[in-house]
Amino acid sequence: MPPDSTTAMRVLIARIRRELPLDDPAARVCHGACAGGCAPKLLEFIEQRLDDWEWRLAAGARPGLAELSALARSARRVHAVLVREGLLAAPAEPIHD
Template sequence: MPPDSTTAMRALIARIRHELPLDDPAARVCHGACAGGCAPKLLAFIEQQLDDWEWRLSAGARPGFAELSALARSARRVHAVLVRDGLLSAPTEPLHD
């Protein structure tokens, strides 16, 4: 049986926090070579989304499939830009919805 949506969202948030360099100061510095977007701005954007969802979950919100998919899609796009910019290596296993 699949997990409930709250458990799935918490697992997705944990995986995103683990796989993206949110705590890496080097990723937060503009290197001037943005292949598909500004890495510091994209990391700030996804971190804000994660913080927002953690707050909403703690307040009792129950995400739907659309919210899970949207967060996973955003994380995949940020990851792809970080790979293109050379800040991350290509994933061995992509984030799934």
Template sequence: MKPNTTTVMRGLISQVRKTMPFHLPASRLCAGPCRGCPKKLLEFLDQELEEWETRLDAGEKPTIGDVSRFGKTCRRIHAALAANKLV
């Protein structure tokens, strides 16, 4: 049986929170040449995570498209952070 979209979204949020370097200080995020602004990308992603957590807690059920778009955003931000050698 496939999990529902709420379970998938919660799993994705959990995985992103464990994987992304939210704990790094700004001095480390902004050290050296950057491709994209890691600090702003992480701030944006944190806002998105908090928004989805709030929406899920309120009982909203994400669509498959919501999960797909959010996953794509996370992958792109991860790629930008990897290019800056932060993950």
């Protein structure tokens, strides 16, 4: 049986925090020309989304499939930019919805 949406969101948040270099100072430095987006700004964006969802979950919010999919999609896009910018290696396993 699949987990409830709250558990699924917590698992997704934990995986994103584990796989993206949110605490790496080198990833927060602007490296000049950004091909697909600014890595520091994208990391800040995704971290704000994660913090927001953690707060909402603590307040009792129950995310739906659309919210789970949207967060996973955002994380995949940020990850792709970080790979293009050379800040991360290509994934062995992509982040799925």
